[in-house]
Amino acid sequence: MKKITEIKKMKPVLPERKKVAAYCRVSMETERLHHSLSAQVSRYSELIQSNPQWEFAGIYADEGISGTKAEKRPEFMRLIADCDAGKIDIVLTKSISRFARNTVDLLKTVRHLKDIGVEVRFEKENIRSLSDDGELMLTLLASFAQEESRSISENEKWSVKKRMEQGIPTAKPPILGYKWVGNHLEIVPEEAAVVKRIFQNFLDGKSRLETERELEAEGIRSVNGNVMRDSQLKHILNNITYTGNTLLQKEFVEDPITKKRRKNKGQLPQYYIENTHEAIIDYDTWKYVQDEMERRRELGALANKSLNTCCFTGKIKCPYCGFSYMHNHRNKNGHPQEYWNCGSKKKKQEPDKKCPVGGTISQKALEKACCEVLGLSEFDEAVFLEKVDHIEVPEKYTLQFFLKDGTEITRPAPNTGHQDCWTAEYRAETSKKRREHPYAKGTTELSGRIKCAACGCNFRRCTQPASNPNKPKMHYWRCSNHSNGCITIGLREDVLKKQIAEVMGIPEYDADLFKNQIPLIYVKDKDLLEIHFKDGRVETTQYAPPEKTFTPRSEESREHMRQLMKERWTPEYKAQMSRKMKQIRSEKFWNSSGK
Template sequence: MNQRVKPPCKPKTIKCAIYSRKSTEEGLDQDFNSLDAQREAGEAYIKSQLHEGWVCLPDQYDDGGFTGANMERPALRRLLADIESGKVNCVVVYKVDRLSRSLLDFSRIMEVFDKHQVSFVSVTQAFNTASSMGRLVLNVLLSFAQFEREMISERTRDKMAAARRKGKWSGGTPILGYNVENTKLVINEAEARRVQEIFGMYLERKSLLAVAGELHIRGWRNKLWKTRRGTERGGRRFDKGSLYALLTSVIYIGKVRYKNEIHDGEQDGIIDPETFAKVQKLLQKNGQSGGRAVRNKHNALLRGILRCGSCNCGMSHSYSQKKGSRLYRYYVCQRAQKRGWKHCPAPSIPAGEIERFIVDEIKAIGRDPQVIEATLKEARIQAENQSQRLTVERNDLRGELREAHAELSRVAATVGPGDARLANAHDRIGDAERRLTEVENQLAMHACDLIDEAEVTSALADFDAVWQCLEPHEQIRIVELLIERIEYDGEAGDVSITFRPSGIRTLASELATR
């Protein structure tokens, strides 16, 4: 009986690349130099593995005169590129240190090898990752590389901590209001003015979303900067998160933060500490209570502006309601709430009573010549300040447009149509042009926007009729606009109201429009 014998299987072809390196150029001009010797040893080893299907590739990967302390070597880069394209199955070196003298770099190279299933052989050290022993040695080396990476991370963190404690800028994303020059923060005057306005805007509007909306209308964006490679970063529209990050940055008061530590910084401050503290207190208050709308769900008209004159403290809104009965609202002295009612001569007052009294006083504004005179004087001062602010912003916007157009020309010369950088540059120019138009219109309006005494008196004469048509939240806004504070002295039975002349003028303008 005849039996057929299967021929032996032909081994799979293993394409081998020999890598050689010499740190100096000395002797490379000789007929047979160190690189030749390394390659000859590699070729001999590959020939000994011919039965395993090993084949030496004709391409030479020789780095003469390059250190092994880094990966900036042309032949090594070419070898890694050929590995990624599938041209190489095995890399052969004379010694491990020919490939790299850095364990960290060696681990990175091994990651590329492992990703593309490329084995690694050291001729003189019996090192071959195709065998289990070779992989064991590799894992030991990678463990040392991991240890080196962790040590580098620890040293970097320690260096950053020491720099922050000395008040130095230790890198990261640049912040609006500053430029980075020689690793130091230097104030950018145009951006600094915007930062100051943003802080003032939040104190006035008391809402992140409202401020973010206003910044969107103005076309103001986050810090636009370039990386060392020339890539643009930032320049995005403000949202609630990025606005909160700006308002809570201690850099603006000349400080630096490291974890929970605050240290004096080398940079000059943009915001005065008092304003910064007010903003932080308001942010914390809004964050704890969910915002003004949540806090004032019973539409307390005088919340936040009514104070107890006897105890020199605020009066908070409170209410009581039995099941099935009507709601009774009060303003209560905070000292009486905390220490007991006996500590205040008049610990509470019915909310409806004091609110009606204040509304009646507001209606009488138009009949008081002294209030009208003070209003117009304050209005003129504010209009002049506003015109100066708008003029500065107009000049800044013109400068920004010049820079944006120059940047657009540079980008257009280096990239093709459809590139994202071109679209970003066009967006910046469009936003700046729209805002510039708005600013110029506002300046033109300011030139003829001052109202006289007769207009104020006429507008406020209609306040009673308009007040009845307002929604509760609009009435609250009007009161906050008009009144800075109310002192209630329950013992003497006196009420003192401090009006905002600027608010009276704004109200008169709104009523005239209505």
């Protein structure tokens, strides 16, 4: 039987067209180069659209922009973004120098596009970035393009230098108080009045901050319409242009690739031309302002009268952070205190860069250490400023004095702020408050009712953490003179309350009943309690401290300790302990014999 095969009509498979874009750039906005850019755009538009295998993806063109920095070219950055989005497969450009004059930027961009499958074709050099030898050739030719850019920059610098030598300005920056008419400056009366006011404020002793706030309040702006900040006011006060003279090459471009500008502080020659335009400020006034600014700069913070300064301002330094210590005020328990701490505390520092000293230096401790170093019975600011160059804080609560005669002296400066404020008057005031307000912070109904019969002092409540972290903290009552040798026993609060309840004849301790019935408890003969009732009755009871309890060690714990002792008790350790014990016995023998 014959077999019949149906032959279906096949649809032709068209090759997928590549999405092609072009990048064009000229570095200067001139009539000739504008035509050149237009010609490039027209040519690439026609070239791409005439190729049936290509799909037109757009033309990206930067006009009047240098090729040394990729981020400064908006169309170039848009091109890269579209490549990342998958809108472009091939990028056409005239030459390497049109694409980038910075070797690093060029290779970084081409490698990035290569990773995402986008090819860059350089017509003049006949290089394709996806070819095997494409990157090698790009590296070599891009270096030449970068050096060409550097050479052009050097030639331009040479021409700029020649113009400056002839007194011809090479730039026409906007200057408050003047306007450019050709190559000459003419005064703008309204702006010149503002300049004179800025100089006059400085001569009157006002800080730049005060002038800034004054001008901002009146709506006076810079030539660009911005608020005049401290840096702009400083630039105006320093600008010799206001004297009618011109100083050329105040700044220079350090590197033609990075385009970074630096202030000319002697690296290159400057050119001073006299009487180039009408002056707003006479030269003598301008010179006086410069000298005064230098004087204030040397004084530092002391020159700013708007700051709360004293003789220690700018004198105390941190040797690790490089910051000066700052003067602070705080109010503790109603008593004002002054202290100094490292200025890095107010700066956002990374954890590993924080000041290693820490702590604060109290004003009283600082003045006391100064008196010891300078041999004064009472602190004198004039003597301090005359003799002390600066103070460093090498470690917590330690001051290192550097005197002007070259002497270095180290003195401790412990923080005794709490002791300083705890005067007899303050102690009496606090006791009175606690008696009148028994439930004040840190007090209970027992506060002020337990007294030591031996020394007459009140018992104070102390908190002692439990040996077991899972158990609550314990409260004890001890004589306030305990640290000075009082032998009266300490009373554990829970045990004391249980014994008070037994004496009162109640099953469980009651705070309200205690306050109503018992005004005073005397602690006699170390542990004898004498309880006084308001009705005149006196009861005595022996304080019975709780028995000490402990958890016996398990056999595993004992075995663990035995193993630790075996590991530690090495022959070397035995010999060391033997020598130590012989030395101790020898010293005891000589001390007991009186020799």
